[in-house]
Amino acid sequence: MRILFACLITIIEHLSDIYTPFLQLNKRKVIFLYMYDISAGWFKQSHKVCSPNYNDRPENIAVDAIVIHSISLPPGCYEGDDISHFFVNELDCDKDPFYDEIRGLEVSAHLLIRRTGELVQYVNLHSRAWHAGQSQLDEQENCNDFSIGIELEGTDNSPFEMAQYNTLTGVVDALMDYFPKITQERIIGHSDIAPGRKTDPGTGFNWALLAKKIGKKG
């Protein structure tokens, strides 16, 4: 079913280059209605893995930012489900020497986009996931309070897959629709809000491509 929709969108994208803006509108609807829609804080098209690592956002705070990260466990390995094990506090830390560095950490993100484009959701979007740590955006500290955290499976110094950009575009568009205060300027990397401490999503992330793809549906 997912492949069918992907094909449909490819055809519509091609046609929309010719018949804009009419088909732009239809394309937006196709993506929103059939690929990435959110119900009660959960993406219907995600694989749901519930993490205990979350709490309530402060009262009267609007979700108005998206923080993009990268992660792979062990670093550079794209097999298995260790990211999910990590986010649900079930990682076997004796399995790899790197895991000593993250032993005992209790963290999460709202979403993970795997190399295949598969979307995994760990925390309800209305809840506060634990992805940003000590951080600041403009004058606001504690970015977990007001942001959505999206992990891309990857490393800080290698390219991401086009399937990941395709999923990310649909997810970001759906989030901007669901949380209208999110603007394109407030879609930022972990390295932007924790400089000197974090380097993800890293040099391999193509910000211009993301901006272009989002802009196409605007």
Ligand SMILES: [Zn+2]
């Ligand atoms: Zn990060």
